[in-house]
Amino acid sequence: MAPEKIIIDTDPGVDDILALLLALSASAEEIELLLVSLTFGNIDVENCLRNAISLFHVLEKELAWRKANGKPLGYESLRKCKPIVAVGAEQPLDEQILMADYFHGVDGLGGVHSKAPHFTPEELFRHLFHSPSASSAQIPPENPVSLPHEALFTPSSAPAYLEILSQLKKNPPHTVTIVAVGPLTNLALAAAHDPETFLLVKEVVIMSGTIEMEGNVTPTAEFNSYADAVAVARVFALTSPSPKSTLPPCKSLKPYPDNLSEKLKLTIFPLDLTTMHLLNEAEFNSITNVLKDNGSPLAQWCHVFINATFRKMESLYAAEAGSSEKRVQDVDISLHDPLCVWYMITKQIPGWRAVEDRDIRVDATGQWTRGMYVVDRRTRKKPTLEEMGEAAEVEGDCDGWLHPLWGNRIRQMVFSPDQDAFGKEMIRRIFL
Template structure:
C-alpha cells in the first residue's frame, strides 16, 4: 500500500535525488511538492521541481511556491554547494507545466484536512513553509500521519556554523516553531529527525553512479573521477542518468574541495527513505529545541535526552544505520526507474 507524502524542499542536488528515489519507490505516493528558499531562491527551487517531474514523466504532481524568505533573518543560499540553479552542472529543459495556483502553506493545510492521519510530511529544506502553515491550521501536527525532517546536528559538528546544520540555520525561528508545535504528539507519532550525525555517515560514490547508469542500460559507461577536468559533462544516452550525473559531479567536487572526499552526502535521500521505511535507522528520543539568541550558536539544535528541561520528548533522532543497505537500495531503484523512464536521447 502506497504511503502519501508532501515533500517540502529547497532543491538542491540532494533534494533532487530524494525526489528521484521516491518516484522510484513502490511504497511512495508524492501528492505535492512545496518549495521554499534555501539552497537557491524559491523561484529556482520551483523551476527545478517542475523540470525534474517532466523529466521523469510525473508532471501530474502539484508543485506550489512557498516562502521566498525566512521568517526573521535575511536569506542565505548555497550556490557554491549546489550550483547557480541548484542542480549542479545539470541543464534541464525549461518546464512546460505551471505552478499550482495555491500557495505552499495552503497546500499543506488543505491536504492534511482532506486526508487526516494519512499523509507523511517530509521536509528537506528550511522549515519556513511548515511554520507558516501552522498559522493557517494549528491542528496540522495532529492531522499529519508523521513528520520527517532532514535537519539539525546534535553530537556532530555543523556544516553551516561550527554547531549548526544548513536547513535549521537558514531559518532557525521557523524550526523552533515547528519543534514546539509538534510537542503535542504521542510517542508513536513523534517526528523523525534526520541530522548530520547520521547523514554524514552515508556517501554516494562514483561507482554508485556508474551502477545506476549500468542498470539503466545507459551508454557509454558513466565515469566520475577526481582526475577528470573540473566540470566534465556526462554523455550518457539515458537522459535521467545524464542529468543526475551532471548534478552529482558538481556536488562531489564541492565536497572534495572541503575535505570530505569525492562522494556525495545523502542528507535528503536518506530522510526520504526514513519517511517510507523508518526501520532503516535506529533512534533515540529527545526533547529538541533550537537556539535563537546565542551570539555564536544561533541555529544550533539542542537535544535533551535525560529530561533535564522537564519537558516531554518531541522527536525521534536517527542515530545509526547500515549505509550500504540504503545506498544499494537507492542505486537499484533509481537505476531501474531511469531505465523505464529515461528514454535514450
C-alpha cells in the same frame, strides 16, 4: 499494504533531487507522493521551481526512452499518482536569508541549465503557480490548475503552506506524512495558520540539525536549521505538552493557542546519522555510465550535477588534506535528504533505531549559535508531576529543562539498516 502518503517539502538542490527521484521511483505499494512543496533554501524559490519542473520534464523524456527501448518503465508511484507542485516561502520568517549556492551553484544543480540546456523546458508555466510576493489570502487552496498539455505533475495556484493544509484536510486524519528536507518555513506557516489541521499529520520527518557532530554552515548549526531557526523552533514546539515553553520570539507569526488537541509526532534525521550514508563516485558510474552512453535522458541529466558535486567534494577533500591528489574511488556524497525518503519506504524493516522523547531545542536568536540544536547534558533527574506538587519550576533550573510538562518531545533517528548498501540501492532504484 497501503502505500505511505507523503508530502515532500524541499529546496531542490542535488540531494533533494535524488530524494524526489527515490520517492517517484518507488513502487505504487510503497509511496504515494501527494505534493511537492517548494521553499527557498539551497537557492531562491524561483530556481527551485525551475529545478522541480526540469525534473518532471526529464522524467517524461526518460519514460519515453525506456518505452522505445523496451526497458521496464519503473516509476510506478509517479505513473499512478502525479503529484501537485506548489511554490512556497521565498525567505525565512524573521531572519536574514541564507542560501547554499556557494556549494550547489547558483542554480542549485551545478550549472545544469547552462551545461545541458536541452533538459530545461522552454516553458516553465510560472503563470500557473502561486507568486510568493502576491497576497496568499486571495488565493484559494482547493483548486490546482491544469497544464496546457499532459504532464507528470499538477501546478497549484495556492501557496505551499495552504496546499499542505489542503492535503491534510482531504485525506483521513493521521494518514499523511510530511518529509521536509529544506528549511521549515512552509511548515511553520501552515502550523501558524491552522494548528489543529496541521496536527492531523501522521508524522513530520525532517532532515535538520546536528547533535554531536560539528555543523556544516557554522561550528554548531546544520544548513536547514540555520536557514530559518525560528521556523524549526516553532515546529518543534508543537511536540511539547506546553508549546509556549519552547516557542521562540517571532515578529511575523502569532503564538499557538494555549490548548491544542494533540502533540506533533516529529522525527529528525540529523547530520550525526545522514553524513554516514554515502554515494560513492565509482559506484555511481558503474551503474549509470552505460545508461548515459546509451541515451538515457535521466542518466545524462543527473551526470551533469552529480559529477559537479563529486568535483566539489574532491576539492574539499584535497583542501583538508593539503593536497591536490585524491583517488576517484574515494570521492563520495552524503545522502542527507534521500535517507528521509528511504525511511518512509523501509520503515517497517527491522534495524531503524530512534531515541524517543528527546528535549531538543533550537537556538533561534543566538549571535554565534543560531540554528544550534541544544540538549540538556546535565545528569539531574527530571521529577514527576507528583514530586513537583504545586511548584512552578524546579529549583536551580532555568527555562524548564527539568519540568515534566515543559520542553520538546523529539524522536531522533540514530541508526538505519544497511547503511553501507543504501547508496547503491538508491541508484539502482532510480536508474534501473
